[in-house]
Amino acid sequence: MPQMTDERVRAGLTHEEDLSLLHEVSMKTAGVSRLEMCIQCGTCGGSCPAAQDMDHTPRMLFAMLRAGMREEVLRSNTQWICVSCYHCVVRCPQEVHIADVMYALKGMSIRAKLYADSTAPDFSQTFIDMVESYGRSFEMGLASRHYLKHFPLRLPGMMPMGLGMIFKGRMALVPKKIEQMDQLKKILDRAKQLEMIS
Amino acid sequence: MKKYLLYPGCSMESSGRAYRDSINAIVEPLDLHFEEIDDWNCCGATEYLGINLIPAYSLIARNLALAAKQTHPVNGTEGTRTVVAPCSACYLNLAKADYYMQERPSLGVKVNEALAAGDLQYTAGTLDVRHLIDILVYDVGLEKIRSAVVRPLHGLKVAPYMGCMLPRPDYQHRWSDHEHPTELDDLLRALGADVIDYPLTTSCCGGHMTQIGPETAFELIRRLVADADERDAQLMATVCPMCQMNVDAYQNEMNRFFGTDYHMPILFFTQLMGLAFGREPKELGIGVELVNSRNALAHIGVEVPVTQEPTAPRKKVEGLPMPRRWTKHEGRKEAVK
Numbered sequence: 001m002p003q004m005t006d007e008r009v010r011a012g013l014t015h016e017e018d019l020s021l022l023h024e025v026s027m028k029t030a031g032v033s034r035l036e037m038c039i040q041c042g043t044c045g046g047s048c049p050a051a052q053d054m055d056h057t058p059r060m061l062f063a064m065l066r067a068g069m070r071e072e073v074l075r076s077n078t079q080w081i082c083v084s085c086y087h088c089v090v091r092c093p094q095e096v097h098i099a100d101v102m103y104a105l106k107g108m109s110i111r112a113k114l115y116a117d118s119t120a121p122d123f124s125q126t127f128i129d130m131v132e133s134y135g136r137s138f139e140m141g142l143a144s145r146h147y148l149k150h151f152p153l154r155l156p157g158m159m160p161m162g163l164g165m166i167f168k169g170r171m172a173l174v175p176k177k178i179e180q181m182d183q184l185k186k187i188l189d190r191a192k193q194l195e196m197i198s
Numbered sequence: 199m200k201k202y203l204l205y206p207g208c209s210m211e212s213s214g215r216a217y218r219d220s221i222n223a224i225v226e227p228l229d230l231h232f233e234e235i236d237d238w239n240c241c242g243a244t245e246y247l248g249i250n251l252i253p254a255y256s257l258i259a260r261n262l263a264l265a266a267k268q269t270h271p272v273n274g275t276e277g278t279r280t281v282v283a284p285c286s287a288c289y290l291n292l293a294k295a296d297y298y299m300q301e302r303p304s305l306g307v308k309v310n311e312a313l314a315a316g317d318l319q320y321t322a323g324t325l326d327v328r329h330l331i332d333i334l335v336y337d338v339g340l341e342k343i344r345s346a347v348v349r350p351l352h353g354l355k356v357a358p359y360m361g362c363m364l365p366r367p368d369y370q371h372r373w374s375d376h377e378h379p380t381e382l383d384d385l386l387r388a389l390g391a392d393v394i395d396y397p398l399t400t401s402c403c404g405g406h407m408t409q410i411g412p413e414t415a416f417e418l419i420r421r422l423v424a425d426a427d428e429r430d431a432q433l434m435a436t437v438c439p440m441c442q443m444n445v446d447a448y449q450n451e452m453n454r455f456f457g458t459d460y461h462m463p464i465l466f467f468t469q470l471m472g473l474a475f476g477r478e479p480k481e482l483g484i485g486v487e488l489v490n491s492r493n494a495l496a497h498i499g500v501e502v503p504v505t506q507e508p509t510a511p512r513k514k515v516e517g518l519p520m521p522r523r524w525t526k527h528e529g530r531k532e533a534v535k
Contacts, residue, residue, distance in 0.1 A: 106248035
């Protein structure tokens with residue numbers, strides 16, 4: 001490994017090659033991420049239907065991981081814009097589990113509180129709160145809580161749709177609860193403990 | 199009669215109710231028996247995976263563990279190890295948990311440690327997780343479906359919309375192609391429908407982005423609807439409640455956002471099967487879509503009863519009537535943002 005000589009420091013090198021961030025993300029990804037195999041071909045960004053709204057394409061983000069740019073990566077909106085369509089995943093010549101890497105990055109960016117916009121993390125959290133209380137998702141509670149908090153001004157415009165859904169019997173007004181809620185709670189509590197120690 | 203374990207998923211009980219109704223209507227003519235997984239819970243959709251890994255996979259795996267208890271034969275019915283999920287997002291989550299617990303055994307160990315807190319256990323690979331359309335095309339078969347048709351959908355131009363989470367990532371290699379699969383085309387053709395060529399068949403509907411980044415989602419929905427419209431489709435057919443919800447319930451908002459005027463109904467493929475099998479629109483949940491399919495279905499002589507819909511308070515028109523930005527048959531389309 002090249003030394004951090006004066007000339008290298010003067011040229012703007014801030015650190016020697018450090019793959020610890022790359023490995024951390026890789027370990028936090030479900031399955032075997034194969035992130036280390038990325039060859040920077042750019043097929044992912046070129047296949048992405050939402051790339052135009054991303055701060056960085058997935059390829060750029062993976063290069064930043066390799067360069068150890070923790071804060072920039074976790075602050076990027078890329079992982080939050082990813083729509084999980086898996087176009088990049090089936091096209092990646094190195095079979096990197098790109099969508100699952102994005103899920104891992106979301107989790108890391110929440111824990112580091114480095115997301116730029118809280119809409120997406122809050123939506124996930126509200127969804128999870130519903131699931132942890134009832135065992136099922138509850139669209140009515142989810143949508144109303146989320147819209148009140150993040151898009152109160154869009155609420156009047158949403159009324160015709162909301163009313164339409166309720167009128168057509170497509171929006172339950174009360175949540176459905178599973179029978180063995182205790183069992184689910186025990187499983188999730190234990191799972192959360194395991195998440196901490198891993 | 200072939201038995202399967204059914205994982206309905208949360209939307210089947212609310213926004214995707216029509217999917218459930220129409221599935222109930224086609225199981226009998228196709229001689230299928232779906233046994234619901236007892237006390238199943240939400241799969242976490244795409245939300246839990248981004249927060250905590252082990253809880254997310256434990257939530258999914260509880261369903262697999264419960265299903266595995268129901269695989270043995272009961273009172274004369276044969277046993278089964280196949281779980282059917284009609285929702286693409288549920289299908290992917292269940293399939294993914296089963297696959298990753300094998301690919302990365304340390305994940306499997308932890309998930310099982312969590313399940314043990316609720317006296318459950320799941321050995322990855324025990325079950326076969328499959329989507330409803332997979333069962334219909336590859337187990338039931340197009341021949342049997344064709345023979346159940348009493349009202350062919352001749353003259354109905356349908357855009358087959360497979361969505362993204364069904365054919366991808368395809369851990370078990372179940373589909374004809376990842377980007378241009380033909381299963382839905384073949385099935386709709388077996389019903390007699392006039393299936394149009396729809397290259398965006400596996401493009402994304404925006405998923406949860408309608409909730410968190412509507413502008414990203416609207417563009418994705420616009421592409422789907424605009425392309426179907428340009429190819430003269432009268433309606434779209436879907437295999438997923440999330441796709442149905444996004445394209446249907448958010449179509450008006452999308453129109454408002456871009457100043458467009460699309461009217462592209464989207465029905466579940468099972469609703470079209472029900473119609474072809476001679477069932478009445480009402481028992482198939484037809485009419486609960488927000489972009490109504492009445493005109494489209496009139497092409498095959500199906501009359502959809504009119505339900506009175508609540509409308510938003512109408513704004514007073516002020517000033518001179520202005521021309522609309524564009525309509526489909528008025529020559530050149532004005533460029534849309």
